[in-house]
Amino acid sequence: MTPSLLDHTPRIAAVGVDGFVAPARAAGADVRQLDWRPPAAGDTALGAKLARLSAHPAVEAANSRALEAIRAVQPLLTDVRPAAGLIPALAGERLLLHAGPPLPYEEMCGPMRAAVTGAVLLEGWAADAGAAVRLARSGGIRFAPCHHHDAVGPMAGIISPSMPLLVVEDAATGRRAYSNLNEGKGRCLRYGALGPDVSARLRWMGERLGPGLGAALRAREEPLNLRALTAQALLMGDECHSRNTAASALFARELAPDLARQAALGGIEALDFLRDNDYWFLNLSMAASKLAMAAAEGIAHSTVVTAFARNGVRVGIRTAGTGARWYTAPAAMVEGLYFAGYRPEDANPDIGDSAITETHGLGGFALAAAPAITGFVGGTPALARRVSREMASLAVGRHNDYRLPGIDFAGSPLGIDVRAVVDTGREPVITTGIAHREPGIGQIGAGLTTAPLDCFVQALADFPEPE
Structure with missing residues (x-):
């Protein structure tokens, strides 16, 4: 006697047919679903x-x-300087850099529009938030992606002329990439937070943190090797995007003696800030990555x-x-x-x-x-x-x-x-x-x-x- 095809529980392989799986399982079939899609989206x-x-x-x-x-790029952190002195376009007319591909102010999402407002106030281009919004809407500010100027910024990614930037340089070619400084956790401009606390921290970063870090880096015998720090951090539980706990600690340990020698320029304050900021290395990771990927352009x-x-x-x-x-x-x-x-x-x-x-x-x-x-x-x-x-x-x-x-x-x-x-x-x-x-x-x-x-x-x- 020829055995029935279904005298036992069917075992079915479903290849890219999502709608078939649930009914077959409901009927008692043993269904193994394979993650497959037609190449080129069909x-x-x-x-x-x-x-x-x-x-x-x-x-x-x-x-x-x-x-x-x-692979050949060797990213070194060499300096921290105000953005206008590093990116020529920021030294001229009113320009703000932002994250992502190009888009006009009218199409920006809420967090990015808020970050624009905060940056306008930081630069003194408007007296209050309302005036800042009106200035942006009127076309009184130009906008461009950070990527168009060898820079990167997390979240809203706003970079304005007075903001201090990390200078990351390739040891072999001298090519550079930039990122702003990480504000830490909580209420931050990069997430679109506004208020006296956010503004005060940004001013402190421009007046004390940036100069202190820059002086410490320039006084070192050798630049800070970001590739080595990243490699070590990956062995300590970081992935150097959303988790930077180990990398930030390694950075602080490496730079601590140099910062301590720059007390008059904010070195001790910088150490306190780094101690409490597990996100610090993110911006360094981004700038180093930007520098590496730029080597393949063209x-x-x-x-x-x-x-x-x-x-x-x-x-x-x-x-x-x-x-x-x-x-x-x-x-x-x-x-x-x-x-x-x-x-x-x-x-x-x-x-x-x-x-x-x-x-x-x-x-x-x-x-x-x-x-x-x-x-x-x-x-x-x-x-x-x-x-x-x-x-x-x-x-x-x-x-x-x-x-x-x-x-x-x-x-x-x-x-x-x-x-x-x-x-x-x-x-x-x-x-x-x-x-x-x-x-x-x-x-x-x-x-x-x-x-x-x-x-x-x-x-x-x-x-x-x-x-």
Whole structure:
């Protein structure tokens, strides 16, 4: 007698068919769901282009050059100086730099508009918040992305002329990248918080913290090696985006003697501030990552992502082979844990330049190094290990020095490959904070999000095919 096909519990493999899974399980079937999507989001023309570019000798060679250029960068913290003396455009007409791809003031999200107001007041361009808003609305201020001026800023990312900037320099080429100073936790301008406390801290940072740090760094026999600090911090539980506890402590220990010698310029105050600021190293990590990824800019035929930024409205990427053009898509919401009294409905979409760290093998790509962060952003250590392994499938290689203890000390995945993202449909993971959507409130949580697939689809569609 021929056995019945269903004389036992069916075992079914579902490949990218989500709607089939629940009914089959409800009927008692053993269903194993595979995470699969059609390449190129089902676009046959783009899929054909992807097939032509996959393993293309010119693209492979270009990506190898990009990877080696990124690996070769040795980021050194050399100085802290006012922004207007470092970025020429800030020394002229009224200009503010912001996070993410370009957008006009009218389209800015609540936290970024509030941060603009705070910066206008800091510069003395308006007498009060109302006047600051009117000035911004009237066109009396120009706006540009930080990325357009070799800079990066977390969350709203506002950089104004008087703000002190970290100067990070490549030991080999002398090329520089910049970031503002981290304000710490709580009510901060970068999250759109406003008030006398926020303004007073920003003034102190410009008048005391910046000069003290700059003097201490200039007096050192050698600049501060950020690559070495980052590598050590990854072995101590940081991923150098949302968790910087070890890196910040290592920085403070390294610079403490130099700051102590600059008491007259605020060195002791700086030490007190660093002691209480576990977020301090984030901005250094961002500037070092910006510097490293800039080394790959302009490499023809390379599909490596060189910039990755969010402005709270849209997410944008740039690639080595397509130059300065941004490919943008709507910013996603962040899934994570909220501070008491706040809900997902209160949150602003993803915001900040800090995702530059993910392009450099940190943040979500190094999540396996930071099991403790799961208590802050949600998830489990097992999830952290899985994410880092999955991100390796999107990268052109691994970092030589940045090792992840959670996955057998493998190098962190380095260099997001547009081809791999479009081929797998797997979106790069970002670890990040959550800002309140309304102006003037600030941070309300932290979590994980992803870069929209559509950014990468656009970049691949626009990518010039080698002859």
